[in-house]
Amino acid sequence: MADINTETASQQLESKGFLDIAVSPELDLFLEIEKLKKEKNAVVLAHYYQDSDIQDVADYLGDSLGLAQQAAKTSADLIVFAGVHFMAETAKILNPNKKVVLPDLKAGCSLADSAPGYKFKAFREAHPDHVVISYINCKAEVKALSDIICTSSNAEKIVESLPKDQKIIFAPDRNLGAYLVKKTGRDMLLWDGSCMVHEIFSVERITKLKIRHPEAKVIAHPECEEPVLRLADFIGSTTGLLNYTKKDTAKEYIVVTETGILHQMQLASPEKTFIPGPPTNHCACNDCPHMKLNTLEKLYLCMKYEQPELLMDPALMAAARKPIERMLEISAQYGL
Ligand code: 13P
Ligand code: SF4
Secondary structure, eight states, X not given: OHHHHHHHHHHHHHHHTGXXXXXXXXXXXXXXXXXXXXXXXXXXXXXXXXXXXXXXXXXXXXXXXXXXXXXXXXXXXXXXXXXXXXXXXXXXXXXXXXXXXXXXXXXXXXXXXXXXXHHHHHHHHHOTTSEEEEESSSOHHHHHTOSEEEOTTTHHHHHHTSOTTOOEEEESBHHHHHHHHHHHOOOOEEOOBOOTTTTOBOHHHHHHHHHHSTTOEEEEOTTSOHHHHTTOSEEOOHHHHHHHHHHOOOSEEEEESOGGGHHHHHHHXXXXXXXXXXXXXXXSTTSOTTGGGOOHHHHHHHHHXXXXXXXXXXXXXXXXXXXXXXXXXXXXXXTO
């Protein structure tokens, strides 16, 4: 269903010729974006995996939990979401009466794509006695079929908030799911999905890097596979990893997640060295191709023309809102 919305809006844009608009290289996009923010009472929410220029113009930069929390409390009229589709969907679900635009409607997510709504519905129906916890990296249809949403920042607390004997389905990330099984001791039924970026890191190449940089600490996102996580000195969400590098005393880090986060790490600790975690081959697969579809030019255009706009079915939004609100409530209880 979300894909149908996506296509409709893209077609609308193409018919208006919007995608062909060239941005003059003379234009100071940083200045123009600031002007548009004031003119339209717009807020730019961006994920850490965005290009550094986008990070620099964002009003709020954060991980998936922080972005959902900001979206829930914004007073802006226009929400400009620099991230991927499921993140903008979450902002729209929390603000059904506001306009939500994103630089590129085609910025998807391999993890969200691994759980189509119709397949997930059948899976849920086959296990009626299970509570469903879904990672926020999923389509609105999957959220609507879930009891509680979680992110990598609050997943452990959310699993532990349920009674010990409660049967749980965890979807769609099998790697985060396996990590949570290990951390909480809960025997959860895992959906078989994964992130194309976090699955590409090489144990062999990280080990070789460790030999060349013996003092470096390995820090990793829990979407990575178990053999990679076993090498990590610290595991956390993007915000968790960033905060760790600010407080920790090491001078060097091998950062095993998408490369976008290195920009903030370097800004916060200019005296430290951050080495991107190496992928299995010599591609740039540690850059998320979906996140990186967004550019400063596209961000400017989407603010100027307020397109592409994310349009969603009101009934789907209402159903998906409940488990997201549940997540926000539990997070607030834990001070997250
Ligand atoms: P967090 O934002 O929770 O760290 O998750 C990272 C991610 O993969 C987002 O797509
Ligand atoms: Fe999806 Fe992975 Fe890209 Fe995050 S990094 S948006 S989980 S494909």
